[in-house]
Amino acid sequence: MQKILSDRKAILLFVGPALLIYVVIVLIPVVWSVVYSFQEGTLLSGFRFVGLNNFGKLWGDRDFINSLVFGLRYAVFVSTGQIAIGFLLALVYTFYLKKASALVRTILFFPVVLPTVAVAQMFTKLFEITPQYGLVNALLDAAHLNAWIQPWLGQSSTAFVVIVIMDIWRAIGFYGIILYSGLLDIPDEIIEAARLDGAQQWKLVRYIVTPLLRPVLVTAIIFSLNGTLKVFESVLALTGGGPGNTTMPLTLYMYKTAFTVNQYGYGSTIAIFLTLECLLVTLFFYRFARRDIA
Amino acid sequence: MSSKRPTQSRAAQAVSVTAWFKNPSRWVVAVGIGLLLILALYPIIWLLLSSIKAPHEFNLRPIYALPEGFYAQNYVDAWTSGKFSIYFVNSVLVTIPSLALILCMSVAAAFGIEIMRWKLKNKVLLLFLAGILIPIQMVLLPLYTMYYRLQLLDNRWGLILVYTAFGFPLSVFLLTGYLKSLSYEILEAAVVDGASIYQVFFRIVVPMMKNSLLTVGLIQFFFIWNDLLLSLTFVSTTPQRTIQAGLLDFVGRFGQREWGPTFASITMSVLPTLIIYLILNKLVIRGLTAGGVKG
Numbered sequence: 001m002q003k004i005l006s007d008r009k010a011i012l013l014f015v016g017p018a019l020l021i022y023v024v025i026v027l028i029p030v031v032w033s034v035v036y037s038f039q040e041g042t043l044l045s046g047f048r049f050v051g052l053n054n055f056g057k058l059w060g061d062r063d064f065i066n067s068l069v070f071g072l073r074y075a076v077f078v079s080t081g082q083i084a085i086g087f088l089l090a091l092v093y094t095f096y097l098k099k100a101s102a103l104v105r106t107i108l109f110f111p112v113v114l115p116t117v118a119v120a121q122m123f124t125k126l127f128e129i130t131p132q133y134g135l136v137n138a139l140l141d142a143a144h145l146n147a148w149i150q151p152w153l154g155q156s157s158t159a160f161v162v163i164v165i166m167d168i169w170r171a172i173g174f175y176g177i178i179l180y181s182g183l184l185d186i187p188d189e190i191i192e193a194a195r196l197d198g199a200q201q202w203k204l205v206r207y208i209v210t211p212l213l214r215p216v217l218v219t220a221i222i223f224s225l226n227g228t229l230k231v232f233e234s235v236l237a238l239t240g241g242g243p244g245n246t247t248m249p250l251t252l253y254m255y256k257t258a259f260t261v262n263q264y265g266y267g268s269t270i271a272i273f274l275t276l277e278c279l280l281v282t283l284f285f286y287r288f289a290r291r292d293i294a
Numbered sequence: 295m296s297s298k299r300p301t302q303s304r305a306a307q308a309v310s311v312t313a314w315f316k317n318p319s320r321w322v323v324a325v326g327i328g329l330l331l332i333l334a335l336y337p338i339i340w341l342l343l344s345s346i347k348a349p350h351e352f353n354l355r356p357i358y359a360l361p362e363g364f365y366a367q368n369y370v371d372a373w374t375s376g377k378f379s380i381y382f383v384n385s386v387l388v389t390i391p392s393l394a395l396i397l398c399m400s401v402a403a404a405f406g407i408e409i410m411r412w413k414l415k416n417k418v419l420l421l422f423l424a425g426i427l428i429p430i431q432m433v434l435l436p437l438y439t440m441y442y443r444l445q446l447l448d449n450r451w452g453l454i455l456v457y458t459a460f461g462f463p464l465s466v467f468l469l470t471g472y473l474k475s476l477s478y479e480i481l482e483a484a485v486v487d488g489a490s491i492y493q494v495f496f497r498i499v500v501p502m503m504k505n506s507l508l509t510v511g512l513i514q515f516f517f518i519w520n521d522l523l524l525s526l527t528f529v530s531t532t533p534q535r536t537i538q539a540g541l542l543d544f545v546g547r548f549g550q551r552e553w554g555p556t557f558a559s560i561t562m563s564v565l566p567t568l569i570i571y572l573i574l575n576k577l578v579i580r581g582l583t584a585g586g587v588k589g
Contacts, residue, residue, distance in 0.1 A: 001485050005411045010491045014406030015418065018399040018462055025437065025459030026425055032436035043442055089330075096323050104327060106575050108334050113571045113578060115520040117538040118563045121545050121556070122341050131551065135340060138357045169333070177583050230429050233522045237542055254431050259527070264435050271431040278429060 036268035047264070054269035063245060064270065067253040074163065074249060075228035081168035082224050083217070086175025091205065093176065094183045105180070109173035116170070120237030123166045127152035156246035159239050163247060167234055171227075175220055182216030183209070218289035225281050230274070250274050341564070345369070345557035352553045368558035376548070376555055377532060378562055381540030384450070388536055389518045392454045396461035396514050397507055403462070404469035405495055409481070419470060425463030434527055441528060448531045456524050461514045468513075468584065472506040473499075509581040512574065516582070519566060537563050 037054050041047035058064050089108065093101040111119065128134030129151045133141055140148045152158045186209065194208040210217070232251040235241065241248035241256075248256075250270060258267030344357070348365040372378045403422075407415050437456065438447075446452030476499065484494050500507075522538040529535055535543065541563045549556045571578055 001482055002411065004485055004491050005409065007410075007491055008412070011406050011410050011412050014402040014410065014495070018403035018466065019418065019421075021399070021455065021459050022422065022425065022462045025456060026428065026433060026462075027421070029433035029436035029440070030428060032439075033432050036435060043439060092323055092327060096320075097327070104331065106579070107331055109575070109579050110338070110571060111334055112582065113516055113567045114338075115538055115541075115563050115567060117520075117522050117541050118560045121541060121549070121560045122337060124545070124549070125341075125344075125553070125556070126337060132352055132553070133357060135337075135357050142356065142358075172330075173334070174583065177579060181583065226427075230431075232431075233538075237522070251429075251431055255434075255523075255527075258435050259438075264439075268435050271429065271434070275429050275432050279427065282427070 033268045033271055036264050037272050038265070040263075040265040042262045042264060050265065054266050057266060058269065058273065063248070063253060064250075066245060067248045067250045070160075070247060071229060071231070071249040071251075074160070074231060075225055077164045078167045078228045078231075079221065079224040081164065082171045082175050082228075083221055085168065085172045086220070087179050087217070089172060089176030090179035090183050091209070093180045101180075105173070105177055107173075108176060111170050112174045114170070116233040117237045119166065119170060120234050123162060123238060124153065127162050129154070153239055154243055156243055159243065159247050163235060163238055166238065167228070167231065170234075171224070175224065178220050178223075179213065179216060182213050185216075186212045215289060218285055222282050222285050225285070226278055229278050229281065250277075338564075338568075341557060342561060345554070345561045347554055347557075349552075349554055365554065368554035369562070371552070371555040372544070372559040372562060376544050376559055377535075377540065378537075378544070378559055380533060381535055381537045382562060384534060384540075385519060385537040388450055388453050388457065389515065392457040392461065392518050393511055393514055395454065395458040396465055397511055399458070400462055400465035400510070401469055401500065401503060401507060402495070404466050404473055405499055407466070408470040408473040409476075409499070410491075419466070422463050422466045425460070426467065430460070430523055434523075438527060446528075448529050448534045450534060452528055453525060453534075453536070456528060457514075457518050457521070460524070461517070465510050465514065468510055469503070469506060472503065476502065509577060509584070512570070512578050513581045515570070516567060516578075 036047075038049060038051060039047040040050045040053070093105060097104055124134075126135045127137070129137055129149070132138075133149070136152065137149045140146070150158060152162050190212065191204070191208060194204055199208060230251055231249050232255070235247055235249055236252055236255075239247045241252050251274065254267055254270040254274065257263050257270060340358070343361050345368055346364045346366070347361045347368075348363070351359065351362060351365075373382075407419050441447045441449075441452050446455070480498060481494055484498055489497070520538060521536075522542065525536045525539045526542075529539065532543075541559055544559050545556055
């Protein structure tokens with residue numbers, strides 16, 4: 001048995017193909033990106049070494065700072081919404097709907113599987129103003145709230161709101177189920193005992209359920225932030241970064257720098273910054289979870 | 295953490311905790327859930343209904359009015375002059391080979407890593423898992439350079455290769471996880487009976503992993519079918535364009551004026567995911583949430 005499981009040729013045949021493709025398509029480009037970030041140039045003009053210039057350039061680049069701020073603001077709002085509403089849903093599934101929650105869970109999860117681009121196009125039409133009113137403006141019109149009718153996606157303030165609503169709408173079913181599975185793993189006896197001790201309603205949630213759910217909650221927060229910090233498709237398909245550059249996240253700024261302006265070095269630098277940003281946030285919440293458990 | 299163990303005492307708890315929501319908040323919750331269900335479903339229903347409206351209905355009646363009839367011309371327009379015949383077929387032709395490659399290679403890799411015995415196996419697994427943390431933006435430029443040199447841009451196989459590579463981290467991770475629960479005795483019995491390692495893999499492990507492979511396949515289907523970023527980067531010509539990038543292009547050109555065909559084209563890009571979800575929702579939910587939390 002031992003001999004057959006250590007057959008080197010077999011191991012190579014099993015693991016080799018996937019590993020080869022993965023290394024060539026994913027890992028080598030990651031290293032290559034780091035090399036690009038110390039260079040300047042394009043495919044046609046060739047590259048030259050510029051040291052840390054690209055990294056220095058980041059701090060003086062207003063478009064970069066604006067994208068960074070927009071991205072962080074977006075991530076805070078959307079992740080908070082996703083986790084908070086998801087948590088409420090999970091509580092409702094567990095304590096209110098109980099066994100009957102299967103259908104509600106299935107329906108609310110449904111937006112998760114839809115293509116982002118299609119959802120964004122649908123939201124564009126929901127909030128459209130010309131040549132016809134979209135659903136929201138039409139409903140406002142029917143309710144005689146004419147003052148509220150506006151070009152939702154044409155103004156940076158409301159465009160931000162629409163993006164946030166859309167990305168919360170897309171994901172609450174997902175976080176609802178993740179946190180619900182976490183709640184199911186809490187032993188009934190603990191909740192029962194706490195209840196007998198007089199813990200009611202929000203006290204039960206605040207002092208018993210939430211602390212016990214912390215590991216799952218932290219995982220969900222990390223997962224959510226990793227998604228929202230890397231938001232690309234929903235913004236591109238909904239506003240294209242506009243109006244102006246007011247809804248431009250880092251990913252989209254990186255994409256435009258790389259493929260519209262053709263700055264390979266600077267584009268890679270922004271990509272590295274994005275990677276580090278996600279890693280830092282992940283580590284921060286991971287440490288946070290560890291410390292509180294211990 | 296995603297174990298769905300049925301708890302007997304859940305019923306007992308249900309009775310006691312009902313008191314919990316018995317007060318006024320009970321009704322607030324019921325209304326809230328009703329509202330959420332409407333918010334989740336109504337936009338989709340509105341989309342489907344709008345896709346069969348004739349042009350004059352958009353002009354003359356409010357957008358929430360029900361369609362007067364079934365105006366199929368929207369779909370014909372989107373399919374022919376909107377080029378969705380090309381985009382849709384391209385997406386199918388990219389998705390199926392990618393899924394096949396991901397499943398075959400990642401189940402083999404997972405078997406090699408989890409079951410076989412060798413020194414570097416844990417390091418190789420970590421290497422695959424690191425991919426879960428890498429933003430796609432990090433590889434776009436070098437990969438574009440590589441594809442430019444190898445003439446893989448605007449090429450179906452170029453796209454398939456990228457989807458396959460990015461499918462590995464999560465697939466290998468999930469499949470090694472499922473393989474952990476595989477009974478070692480069965481493998482040992484087969485080996486004692488004279489089976490080679492390849493026979494063990496093809497005749498025993500792969501058939502036993504059928505459900506896990508379906509789950510992983512579903513997750514990857516949604517990633518690939520719904521992808522915009524990679525398709526947008528590596529394909530820029532109409533004959534190779536896949537459905538999400540095609541939808542973006544279509545709406546950019548006709549979305550403002552031609553609402554009917556726009557709704558029809560959105561519907562077409564949504565339809566495969568919708569149908570799969572209607573049939574396999576339990577499996578889809580389990581798969582996507584397992585990939586989520588553990589990832």
